Amino acid sequence: MSSLFVRTLREDPADAEVPSHRLLVRAGYIRRAAPGIYTWLPLGLRVYRNVERIVREEMDAIGAQELQFPALLPREPYEATNRWTEYGDGVFRLKDRKGADYLLGPTHEEMFTLAVKDLYSSYKDLPVWLYQIQTKYRDEARPRAGLMRGREFVMKDSYSFDVTDEGLEASYQAHRDAYVRIFDRLGFDYVVVEATSGAMGGSRSEEFLARLEVGEDTFVSSPGGYAANVEAVRTPAPAPLPWDDAPAAHVEDTPDTPTIATLVDHLNAAHPRDERPWTAADTLKNVLLVLTHPDGTREPLAIGLPGDREVDQKRLEGQLEPIAVEAMDDEELRKHPTLVKGYIGPGVLGEGAASGIRYLVDPRVSEGTRWVTGADEPGRHVLDLVCGRDFTPDGTIEAAALREGDPAPDGSGPLSLARGIEMGHIFQLGRKYAESLGLQVLDENGKLVTVTMGSYGIGVSRAVPVIAEGNHDELGLCWPRAIAPADVHLVAAGKDPQLLQEAERLAADLSGRGLDVVLDDRPRLSPGVKFKDAELIGVPTIVVVGKGLVDGVVEVKDRRTGERQDVAVGQVVEHLVGLVRG
């Protein structure tokens, strides 16, 4: 500690929103260089390298082969797959001195695909599993939580290449198994959930989410074992209802009902019904949006959903990617004279209707359902409007927020919601990139067939803050042993030179046995300051060479549980080797 390049801070950094970020900065693991861009200090780099090593070992163990693509990539391959355009503002772009276009790779599908095309030509060469552990770049609109969502970060990305769908299935399963081993070894609390494949295309798709309140992803799970990222949840379409006995739709004056709450109050006052009172769930809310396609063209879109549901921005974006979506503002709204703010209804919505605006509805707005909704006139609503009879949407969309207790799509029970952060994503990419880039091989019959791919990512640098987030207390970090920056933190606690001498001797003995030791040999610091730093830094075992030395013992403390134990000096090396080697 007297020479380690570290300086612990007592104060939280001003820009740190989450505990892991605060603690990683305070304990001297990382420093901010620019928004979303960090420096690994020596302690942080050690933890990061431990994560990297575990990932590499497990990837090598399944026979995946490591290579390394550049981070600075030419435009051409991304042009071939249209991603140069689709990425929009999300990538860093630059020109070289000759004016040629480059990007800083956010993912490398194109490069992997082209490498296999370059080297391989026969079904006999497949399957092949390739991976890299590499610095990637995304120009995040809102970098946050330190390394959790940074703009320069390290990912392990692998791709599998197979001739057949069965082959892809086997490659997928092998990677899934490796991921389970990796996340188990890294030692965090995670859940595997169904996921969408986002901008990448593809079919089977699962995410490994670390369970964390500070996470950006929400996932659902049911008692019956269903688990999915909210973006992937498909609302079961209700069976069509008959409308033979439904009254005809009728428009009613509903003065001063600009909100759903005021509308429901009005309905219960002016149109009470016997079976049950009106609720927001009886109303059909229509939300107006503007989409921006990757090529820049803009398009209005209306979404209809039960009035008791909010639009979930992430679910909505998940359906529309890579199209960007924003609320329609008043200025834009005025361009559509048939739209009456606060009273917009399906009467004018739809590609074939007066507004011409595409109209997608929540799956619960299904054939035969009856709604109260805007009558497209100020202060008026229409009642008993039946979907399929009185209006026909252009399609459905999963945009409504999920709620605790919603039924699981597979009937396995009510859903619970929780938050997490994506640590891994595996999915069957299929033939999309192979088709765009012409990756074909000869099959057994000498016929050219397009290769099918799987895509498997892990956030390697992200793992550090995520594990920190799940492994800390009010005093500091508590690293799992597998990735801790050292095995033992030795504190020479006191001014007696003999204490330091004994601590140094112990440190040398432990190093000789292959343990990594942090030795706090700082001469002028009080034991209290050293203990505080040890708790903050979070090495799993803290050994105090202090007062007990006169009685021939040192104190061995478990950082996580706080348990202390006096161990005879003569036995402490064996004791610690035992602890570390498990």
Next chain:
Amino acid sequence: MSSLFVRTLREDPADAEVPSHRLLVRAGYIRRAAPGIYTWLPLGLRVYRNVERIVREEMDAIGAQELQFPALLPREPYEATNRWTEYGDGVFRLKDRKGADYLLGPTHEEMFTLAVKDLYSSYKDLPVWLYQIQTKYRDEARPRAGLMRGREFVMKDSYSFDVTDEGLEASYQAHRDAYVRIFDRLGFDYVVVEATSGAMGGSRSEEFLARLEVGEDTFVSSPGGYAANVEAVRTPAPAPLPWDDAPAAHVEDTPDTPTIATLVDHLNAAHPRDERPWTAADTLKNVLLVLTHPDGTREPLAIGLPGDREVDQKRLEGQLEPIAVEAMDDEELRKHPTLVKGYIGPGVLGEGAASGIRYLVDPRVSEGTRWVTGADEPGRHVLDLVCGRDFTPDGTIEAAALREGDPAPDGSGPLSLARGIEMGHIFQLGRKYAESLGLQVLDENGKLVTVTMGSYGIGVSRAVPVIAEGNHDELGLCWPRAIAPADVHLVAAGKDPQLLQEAERLAADLSGRGLDVVLDDRPRLSPGVKFKDAELIGVPTIVVVGKGLVDGVVEVKDRRTGERQDVAVGQVVEHLVGLVRG
């Protein structure tokens, strides 16, 4: 080999200029992704990682601490040191989505300096030695020779921070010793030469050059042990000569003498002299240049040097960095009416003379030397023009090319010239960056003092082609054992299934003993093709399981020497372990 992601090529790649580049591509170590930007295939990555490991081990061994800065860097720190401007076209620049300026780090002096400023404040914290092994970017005008001069590459860069000059000297020496160990272990032929410190500023400076004909650097050495990069060679200034007995300068008609050769012929014909004939060395050649300063301002410059010397562009650039230099073209020349092309002389040159152009001369153009040079009139030259009497240059400059046999500046004998490529550069940076960025610490007396720095770089990715360049023959690569992609290349040579079985058994046994084995198990290839691939790939030891197996022997071949030896199957594992462990 049946599953390794590799494909050897029989043909040389079209863009490869040097053997290492040809062989690394043909043997499946690297692939080009864009000009000067390469992908490491699995074999290449293994070699690269071996280099990286050796560098890291030796840096750790001297107590340097590893950290990692980002590659994507904000403009501000580079603005503070003026390098944002000085770098010119040589760096990749980009803007983020908010329009903020970034660069892809070509070197990290600013970041290291600021990190120490951030964490440390007292002389007690120093010295500290920090390093990183990191991907760097330079937008080279002419990327060449594959990975030798790439635009994305990996460097190890360290910096030492000391309070005193003596401390810096000790830090420098420790790094120098580590570098000697690193380059010895990497196993290439290198020379340590005096160097300039280029754009970085600073004092003591040495380069580790790999001796290679294809290298871009020229260095000199003398029998007495002097060695220097040509850019660093200082021509000894001759003692002033008396000019009392020198005739007055006289202008002569020299019709049709636009070149030095024609002038010398004319002199010998029209003005013969007794002591010796006129030679080009008697003439003073004046070369007109245009400098472009980092801020874009342009400035003419004249350089005077003996007519038998050429301007050495690299030596010239070395003196002027970061100023760019180009020859003055005719259009520019016409802007200076006092300059008469082909007959330009010191009569009009110099800041105080008619042209107003700054005039620097070779150190050999010293006080009292007598010259034939242009008379600033077409077809006329001036003879017996004495430096210091008839003209006074504005200063001297080291721009003349060196020649085999020139005297060493330290009197240690005649110089030999040879070519090499820079693999490492260590130099005393001094206080330049610490001053620009305000890195001060409190000294023993509580006074703020500016820290002094040393800078130490190694081209880690460059080491791979450089070692390949020095370790190949007409058949392929011959890796030194320390960095070879594997220890043993096992060839199952023949169609008998027993051969493959035995090779697989041997491979398993060798792996069990900790050796890295490439096993050529490809079923349908002839032994000849497999041998060719083994020679091309260049693993140090090739083991052939073939015809000899019926007699209980396998062939062990040294890739470099070609020596073959039959070894009994029962002894071959021990034999190979012995070879590899040395």
